Amino acid sequence: MKKYLLFLLLCTGEYTFAQQIAPLTVEKIMRDPKWMGVAPGNFRWTADSKTLYFNWNPENKPKEELFKISATGSKPVKATEKEDEKLLSLNYTYNADRSQGLVEKSGDIYLQNFKTGKEIRLTNTLERENSPVFLNNGNIVYQAGDNLFEVNLKSAETSQITNFIKGKKPGRSEAKQATEQDKWLKAQQTELFDIIKKRNAESRNANRGGRGRSGATGTENKPLKELYTDDRFLNNVVISPDGRFVTYKLTTPAQNNHNTVVPNYVTASGYTEDIPGRAKVGENENVSQAFIYDTQRDTIYSILTSTIPGIKDLPDYLKDYPKELDTLKKKNADRPVNLFGPLWNDNGSMGIVVATSTDNKDRWILKLDAATGKLTLLDRQRDEAWIGGPGISSYYQGNTGWIDNNHFYYQSEATGYSHLYMVNVATGDKKQLTSGKWEVQTLQLSKDRSTFYIKANKEHPGITNFFKIAANGGELVQLTNMKGLSDITLSPDEKYLAINYSYLNKPGELYLQTNKAGAKAVKITQSTSVEFDSYKWREPDMVSFKNRYGADVYARVYKSDNPHPNHPAVVFVHGAGYLQNVHFGWSTYFREFMFNNLLADNGYTVIDIDYTASSGYGRDYRTGIYRHMGGKDLTDQVDGVKFLVEKYGVNPKHVGLYGGSYGGFITLMAMFNESDVFTSGAALRSVTDWAHYNHGYTSNILNEPFNDPIAYKRSSPIYFADKLKGNLLMAHGMVDVNVHFQDIVRITQRFIELGKNNWELAVYPVEDHGFVEPSSWTDEYKRIFKLYENTLKK
Secondary structure, three states: OHHHHHHHHHHHOOOOHHHHOOOOOHHHHOOOHHHHOOOOEEEEEEOOOOEEEEEEOOOOOOOOEEEEEEOOOOOOEEOOOOOOHHHEOOOOEEOOOOOEEEEEEOOEEEEEEOOOOOEEEOOOOOOOEEEEEEOOOOOEEEEEOOEEEEEEOOOOEEEEOOOEEOEOOOOHHHHHHOOHHHHHHHHHHHHHOHHHHHHHHHHHHHHOOOOOEOOOOOOOOEOOOOEEOEOOEEEEEEEOOOOOEEEEEEEEOOOOOOOOEEEEOOOOOOOOEEEEOOOOOOOOOOEEEEEEEEOOOOEEEEOOOOOOOOOOOOOHHHHHOHHHHHHHHHHOOOOOEEEEEEEEOOOOOOEEEEEEEOOOOEEEEEEEEOOOOEEEEEEEEEOOOOOOOOOOOOOOOOOOEEOOOOEEEEEEOOOOOOEEEEEEOOOOOEEEOOOOOOOEEEEEEOOOOOEEEEEEEEEEOOEEEEEEEEOOOOOOEEOOOOOOEEEEEEOOOOOEEEEEEEEOOEEEEEEEEEOOOOOOOEEOOOOOOHHHHOOOOOOOEEEEEEOOOOOEEEEEEEOOOOOOOOOOEEEEEOOOOOOOOOOOOOOOOHHHHHHHHHHHHOOOEEEEEEOOOOOOOOHHHHOOOOOOOOOHHHHHHHHHHHHHHHHHOOOOOOEEEEEEOHHHHHHHHHHHHOOOOOOEEEEEOOOOOHHHOOHHHHHHHHOOOOOOHHHHHHHOHHHHHHHOOOEEEEEEEOOOOOOOHHHHHHHHHHHHHHOOOOEEEEEEOOOOOOOOOHHHHHHHHHHHHHHHHHHOOO
8 A cells, every 4th residue: 555655646746756765875966967957057148139148958968058049038949050159249349329349359350330230350360459449539449469559440541559668678777887987988979079979869760760650649650659668567558548648567577486386196197297386375476567658748657656545554463563563664665556447438538547455455446647647536445354345356446437427436345335336536526326234246337327237135145136226326126036046147238137046956047037127037947857856955944143243144054854863963164265155046065055965864954154254244244254264254153053052952062064175174173173062074175274375365364474473373273283182084185276285284294293083184186176076076075974974973
């Protein structure tokens, strides 16, 4: 009778075979992810907004294929192998009335006339031409090699604008070494002999030779000024819309740095081969200087950073080092800055420069007086920790741009959350356009510049939707309304939304929707496999609790339907530090999501915490680990265990944790400094000493080892290795070029010297930071599961 009922239930779909008959195993979930099905991606619209193209693999083939669907359709079809690339929307640079567009394709420049549909190829060379722009006079400028060239569309004449020359100006180094006697004799020769005067004049004329500029913005047959780059790299060459000013940067490469080497043992040659690695935090950085070439005055001068407000301000952490602080105060030097831009308005009357201090404590929005190189402050963001957040960066200008010729937009964390601002560049008046305890995560200005489209987590930190707001502020209008994560690709005509939507236990799928509030999103794809769908993947409880500092901490809890008698628990710690994993969407940690389900099936309660420093929760949460990694981010894990004990009946004597990269770091700190809370831990690809990690990430949070050793000593697990008491598994790829294998080797030596027991190291000879081979994933997670089964259930 039971067998007959089982058969009926299977037939009706009310009994899940995979869940009841074939339980999850590590081998199953760590296979090549294609067993789950392959989600669609790489969405791009055609220029006419009628068709959406995307990559997809619903048939589980060796490679993804190209699919397409009409904007109003409901069923995608395979695209032909040689779809016409002209249909796809390209990243054009437009003229003033948007009747023409410029684009680079395969290293050549093309001009598109949108009224006639005619495309003209402007260059056809072996050299790459790039960065095409329109000037106000209708001419076109592009860059080839180091130099700018101007095309007069009426006369079809091309003229060179700049004459950058690598190396030093001839004779300059010799002149610097000349003695006073040498100079006197040279002057005497010129004074006494006409032949010397004549030859000097001929030499000067020859040096000024070369191809002249005859474009509309230049003077007929005017010799090109020689712009020597010395021994520096040239970059960021930008011309103003009126063609008068060319701004550029010269960068001196960092000197005397010691780059690391990663040995690769499993090679085709049979010999150990070295992989070039990065430098460590605290190494010297590149030094850049920004210049302006005024083509009208034929002169070069620097962009002046010495007058930037606060350029000499020293960070507060130096108060912990009084002698060093006193020395720096006496030195009174300007802090080095990185400059981005200028970003010119349409008529070329104003340019904006975004500046960030290299210590990343400041970000300035500055108006450039291109005729003098002077900068005027429009906005300053100061953070004694470090500047960051969505739309804000120390590596590029962030989400910034012009609304019209007078108003410039940018994002700022001034209120504690990244929001949208506008400044009147002429008057300096600022206006905040969005507000609240949520973040503007992506930002796009409509083509007519009347509307901002934004992705934001306004309803809940873990739910993203699409909104719009007038460019001058006003009501925030919600356009999508799905409980999960939604990433939007807006059609060129801004009438349609391609939505990559995912939910807690459902990977991303394509939805289409008209760009209207209240419109329905229509599901287009179904990508998960029958095998994946046969298991009832949990929707973890979405919870929050107060940490010991009174802040709200969000978490996912995977409950067990049949808890083990010991009521064990496992804490999963996500990586990256600044990352959000407690959201209503499909996790990028999909393997860990499945492993957490497996643990719950086997009687464990699992919690996944967005600890202090996670993204999605504003500035104070983001910077809560400043100068102490393994501080609040670690105590949040401990407070999460307390929450499990109180709300889910977990046994506090049977708790483990695991995580990779930053999660591996936290696991080590937990096993060393919270040994009374955590019995067992699996630390994967872990940072063991922050002084050995990279500069860009680490220096923001801990400053530099030689100027803030206090921060590094209290943040690095290697200093606490003597406190290990529980059961520790460490796993690391031997060709990890992010967190080097050296990290785990150094702490291993510490354990050996300390005589520690109950630890083991699993090494993976062919794996980088992110494992690739299913066999490696399987071996690693079998070891983690075995660790918990042997230590948390006994």
